Amino acid sequence: xxxxxxxxxxxxxxxxxxxxxxxxxxxxxxxxIVASLKQYFSLEIESLQAKNIVETYAxxxxxxxxxxxxxxxxxxxxxxxxxxxxxxxxxxxxQQFLRVLADYLKINLDDVPRSTRYYWFSQAGLSFxxxxxxxxxxxxxxxFVAAKxxxxxxxxxxxxxxxxxxxxxx
Numbered sequence: 001x002x003x004x005x006x007x008x009x010x011x012x013x014x015x016x017x018x019x020x021x022x023x024x025x026x027x028x029x030x031x032x033i034v035a036s037l038k039q040y041f042s043l044e045i046e047s048l049q050a051k052n053i054v055e056t057y058a059x060x061x062x063x064x065x066x067x068x069x070x071x072x073x074x075x076x077x078x079x080x081x082x083x084x085x086x087x088x089x090x091x092x093x094x095q096q097f098l099r100v101l102a103d104y105l106k107i108n109l110d111d112v113p114r115s116t117r118y119y120w121f122s123q124a125g126l127s128f129x130x131x132x133x134x135x136x137x138x139x140x141x142x143x144f145v146a147a148k149x150x151x152x153x154x155x156x157x158x159x160x161x162x163x164x165x166x167x168x169x170x
Contacts, residue, residue: 020058036069063125085140
């Protein structure tokens with residue numbers, strides 16, 4: 001049975017989330033978010049860090065609505081996010097980050113259209129500039145978005161030439 005203090009804190013955290021995301025959510029949606037925050041962020045409702053965890057997640061959700069625990073590829077994307085988020089005090093220029101990200105995701109940067117690179121940054125609430133310096137924590141959402149592209153790219157079958165075209169080439 002939950003205590004009055006627990007329930008009050010639980011409601012306060014929900015209000016904090018709604019204020020930051022500027023969206024009202026149902027109680028069942030909040031229940032699911034809390035369950036995921038407990039799993040991925042070690043949230044404990046009555047802890048001192050609970051408000052910071054909810055504020056951090058709500059901020060990420062506001063910047064990047066695609067940041068969802070419920071997607072089938074979340075764990076892979078989460079690993080990319082954590083890799084850059086946990087890198088303390090690391091800074092990259094835009095170009096350095098793209099090289100490090102491509103290496104981490106095991107993709108060829110030449111295969112990534114320029115517009116896609118800008119899209120990754122815009123989805124994370126950032127403007128891409130090859131010479132700008134960014135903190136790795138800010139780039140974690142870019143890695144999260146880029147990981148989706150890399151996963152989709154890997155799952156596409158390799159296109160082979162049509163046998164008719166090969167016959168004509170002889």
